[in-house]
Amino acid sequence: MKYNYPGLSAEKVVESRDTHGTNDLTMIVGESFFSKLKHNFKDPIIIILNVALVFILILSFFGQSEWYEALAIGVAVLLAVFVSTFSEYKNESSFQKLQDEASKILCNVFRDGKITEVVINEIVKGDYVLLQSGDKIPADGYVIKGELKVNQASLTGESDEITKAPTELGYSLPSNNFNDPHYLFRGSVVDDGEAVAVIDTVGDQSFYGQLTKELSISSDRLSPL
Numbered sequence: 001m002k003y004n005y006p007g008l009s010a011e012k013v014v015e016s017r018d019t020h021g022t023n024d025l026t027m028i029v030g031e032s033f034f035s036k037l038k039h040n041f042k043d044p045i046i047i048i049l050n051v052a053l054v055f056i057l058i059l060s061f062f063g064q065s066e067w068y069e070a071l072a073i074g075v076a077v078l079l080a081v082f083v084s085t086f087s088e089y090k091n092e093s094s095f096q097k098l099q100d101e102a103s104k105i106l107c108n109v110f111r112d113g114k115i116t117e118v119v120i121n122e123i124v125k126g127d128y129v130l131l132q133s134g135d136k137i138p139a140d141g142y143v144i145k146g147e148l149k150v151n152q153a154s155l156t157g158e159s160d161e162i163t164k165a166p167t168e169l170g171y172s173l174p175s176n177n178f179n180d181p182h183y184l185f186r187g188s189v190v191d192d193g194e195a196v197a198v199i200d201t202v203g204d205q206s207f208y209g210q211l212t213k214e215l216s217i218s219s220d221r222l223s224p225l
Contacts, residue, residue: 002194026212040081104120144195146196148195162181
């Protein structure tokens with residue numbers, strides 16, 4: 001075997017999980033379709049259109065406007081709200097499905113002196129993970145042996161490969177620098193190379209976990225309009 005590490009024992013895995021938490025990402029519970037529909041009717045533009053609809057209905061009652069103008073506004077409002085709600089609901093459902101599939105990814109981990117395949121959510125801080133070309137990095141950590149070319153587009157939006165070289169045990173990221181030559185981030189993909197990495201941060205505490213939380217919060221912000 002090219003790499004040979006004892007890794008964590010079963011007892012150390014349990015201890016690490018109890019101390020530092022699991023590698024699970026908090027699942028964002030989405031709204032129901034009807035809850036989203038109700039919320040979208042409160043959109044400022046929809047409210048303005050509804051006021052205009054009432055105004056046109058009053059004018060048409062007194063013969064100052066045509067009835068079909070009110071009908072056109074009503075149809076426009078319903079179409080806008082239903083299309084927007086359906087799109088949001090479909091996107092959330094797709095995202096949940098992707099999260100479910102991502103939680104089933106298998107990783108090669110050194111446990112009790114041998115390589116074992118474990119589900120990504122069972123990774124704990126202190127695990128020694130064998131990473132190869134095509135693998136998705138399961139949690140934040142650093143390379144201790146070998147070399148990798150990593151694509152971090154899912155985190156930074158940049159498609160350029162970043163070379164990750166080995167460093168000593170106990171290494172910590174000096175700053176929030178995605179271009180750090182040793183540190184790996186969850187969600188990145190190994191384009192080339194083979195290496196052993198030590199997991200340093202898991203679950204919601206990883207940069208990917210923090211980013212997911214921020215995105216879920218930002219979705220509730222009011223638009224400039």
